[in-house]
Amino acid sequence: MTLVAGVDSSTQSCKVVVADAETGAVVRAGQAPHPDGTEADPAAWWDALGRATEAAGGLDDVAAIGVAAQQHGMVCRSETGEVVRPALLWNDTRSAGAAGDLVEEFGGPAKWADAVGSVPVASFTVTKLRWLARNEPEAAARTASVCLPHDYLTWRLTGEFVTDRGDASGTGYWSPATGEYRPDLLELALGRVPELPRVLGPAEAAGRTPSGALVSAGTGDNMGAALGLGLRPGDVAVSLGTSGTVFTSAEQACADPAGDVAGFADATGRFLPLVCTLNAARVLDAAAALLGADHQEVSRLALSAPPGADGLVLVPYLEGERTPNRPDATGSVHGLRLATSTPAHLARAAIEGMLCGLADGLDALLAQGARVDRVLLIGGAARSEAVRRIAPTIFGRPVLVPPTGEYVAEGAAVQAAWALSGAAEPPRWERAGLETYEADAVPAIRERYAEARDHILSR
Numbered sequence: 357m358t359l360v361a362g363v364d365s366s367t368q369s370c371k372v373v374v375a376d377a378e379t380g381a382v383v384r385a386g387q388a389p390h391p392d393g394t395e396a397d398p399a400a401w402w403d404a405l406g407r408a409t410e411a412a413g414g415l416d417d418v419a420a421i422g423v424a425a426q427q428h429g430m431v432c433r434s435e436t437g438e439v440v441r442p443a444l445l446w447n448d449t450r451s452a453g454a455a456g457d458l459v460e461e462f463g464g465p466a467k468w469a470d471a472v473g474s475v476p477v478a479s480f481t482v483t484k485l486r487w488l489a490r491n492e493p494e495a496a497a498r499t500a501s502v503c504l505p506h507d508y509l510t511w512r513l514t515g516e517f518v519t520d521r522g523d524a525s526g527t528g529y530w531s532p533a534t535g536e537y538r539p540d541l542l543e544l545a546l547g548r549v550p551e552l553p554r555v556l557g558p559a560e561a562a563g564r565t566p567s568g569a570l571v572s573a574g575t576g577d578n579m580g581a582a583l584g585l586g587l588r589p590g591d592v593a594v595s596l597g598t599s600g601t602v603f604t605s606a607e608q609a610c611a612d613p614a615g616d617v618a619g620f621a622d623a624t625g626r627f628l629p630l631v632c633t634l635n636a637a638r639v640l641d642a643a644a645a646l647l648g649a650d651h652q653e654v655s656r657l658a659l660s661a662p663p664g665a666d667g668l669v670l671v672p673y674l675e676g677e678r679t680p681n682r683p684d685a686t687g688s689v690h691g692l693r694l695a696t697s698t699p700a701h702l703a704r705a706a707i708e709g710m711l712c713g714l715a716d717g718l719d720a721l722l723a724q725g726a727r728v729d730r731v732l733l734i735g736g737a738a739r740s741e742a743v744r745r746i747a748p749t750i751f752g753r754p755v756l757v758p759p760t761g762e763y764v765a766e767g768a769a770v771q772a773a774w775a776l777s778g779a780a781e782p783p784r785w786e787r788a789g790l791e792t793y794e795a796d797a798v799p800a801i802r803e804r805y806a807e808a809r810d811h812i813l814s815r
């Protein structure tokens with residue numbers, strides 16, 4: 357049996373799966389936590405990869421490896437390859453002001469969407485580089501090259517400085533439509549153009565590990581999930597990890613001047629229009645902490661309250677928000693009455709609030725012309741029975757839940773198998789066991805959420 361490995365170096369942890377290259381059956385898996393916070397020493401990702409690999413029984417018998425990782429993180433390296441400062445992550449909002457400045461200086465949101473498929477907000481690497489230039493000029497001056505989290509890990513594995521279309525499309529200085537870097541935008545942000553990783557084709561290999569395993573191009577974690585799910589046009593994935601994301605596969609590049617939809621590239625040579633929120637699974641972690649309960653109990657409580665939680669609304673901007681672009685927002689609870697001051701109402705409102713943010717995202721995708729035949733729910737919080745059962749009431753359509761699995765890491769393994777095979781398209785591993793959750797839509801929940809959404813206090 358030929359084995360391939362896939363890595364998901366996401367915000368909260370690193371996961372490794374080892375799979376049969378022929379069938380995709382996962383034969384071993386391991387994981388290790390990442391440190392908390394919105395900046396991170398890239399060496400911590402490398403350490404976690406080592407520990408997750410060990411937990412997965414090692415990679416000595418693996419023919420190829422692919423690395424998918426959290427998007428956008430700014431990894432700055434010096435002339436000698438040392439990391440200049442901890443990486444600013446996708447959920448670090450300190451560059452929100454820089455984002456606003458860059459949008460204005462380049463001529464407005466529509467010009468950005470036209471140039472790079474997205475209107476940069478604080479998550480995008482280009483805004484982090486502007487923040488660095490303005491706030492840490494010494495670190496900026498020492499920055500000889502810039503790359504992303506998956507590029508860093510691929511470089512540690514192979515010694516090659518490369519990236520892929522999917523992850524490059526989250527920088528804000530690479531165009532999915534033309535497939536080229538925009539050095540002018542880098543210059544605008546940083547004042548000069550540092551070395552950038554070479555952008556590999558979807559099935560191209562980055563290189564080999566010292567022990568000889570092939571390493572594929574790697575990609576961003578959402579692009580990895582799309583590969584892992586075998587996402588097709590008409591499929592919309594809703595991922596409930598640290599971030600909430602809603603995305604679909606597209607044949608044409610997308611450019612939303614309103615900035616709600618990011619016009620990313622995917623890992624197959626196509627495109628991945630995507631909406632991202634800063635607040636997903638951790639909203640339920642916070643609800644659990646508030647209620648002194650575990651996730652199972654939060655789920656049980658939520659299902660014991662009525663749809664709409666009798667008017668209790670939780671606006672989940674606990675980390676600020678990216679879509680809508682409100683980096684300084686805080687979360688809020690509306691509609692508290694004696695009757696709604698119960699753990700069950702709060703648990704339900706937390707789940708409904710998190711899902712309403714993503715339903716707004718789905719609307720934004722539809723407004724960009726996306727087709728929705730199926731909604732697939734994945735990510736850590738999709739393990740919650742209450743989330744699965746409440747989702748159709750909010751999205752107004754059935755929700756399909758694939759068997760619990762690590763779709764990002766499995767997508768990275770698909771990419772590894774693809775690079776190994778040299779085939780024209782990635783392998784399609786059969787996935788049995790999709791569960792369908794159906795419920796009547798309850799439009800009043802989204803209507804009340806929309807009323808509450810704009811009443812927020814800033815930090």
Ligand SMILES: Nc1ncnc2c1ncn2[C@@H]1O[C@H](COP(=O)(O)OP(=O)(O)O)[C@@H](O)[C@H]1O
Nearest residue numbers: 366367368369597598637651735736737739740
């Ligand atoms: N049963 C569950 N119900 C709700 N949330 C859960 C459950 N199991 C895990 N989570 C949450 O999912 C998150 C991890 O999801 P994951 O998709 O791995 O995130 P990431 O890829 O961003 O690191 C954690 O915040 C964790 O607490």
Ligand SMILES: O=C(CO)[C@@H](O)[C@H](O)COP(=O)(O)O
Nearest residue numbers: 366367426427446597598599
């Ligand atoms: O910024 C985005 C997408 O644009 C996030 O989706 C990150 O890629 C982090 O992903 P998770 O750790 O939540 O999977």
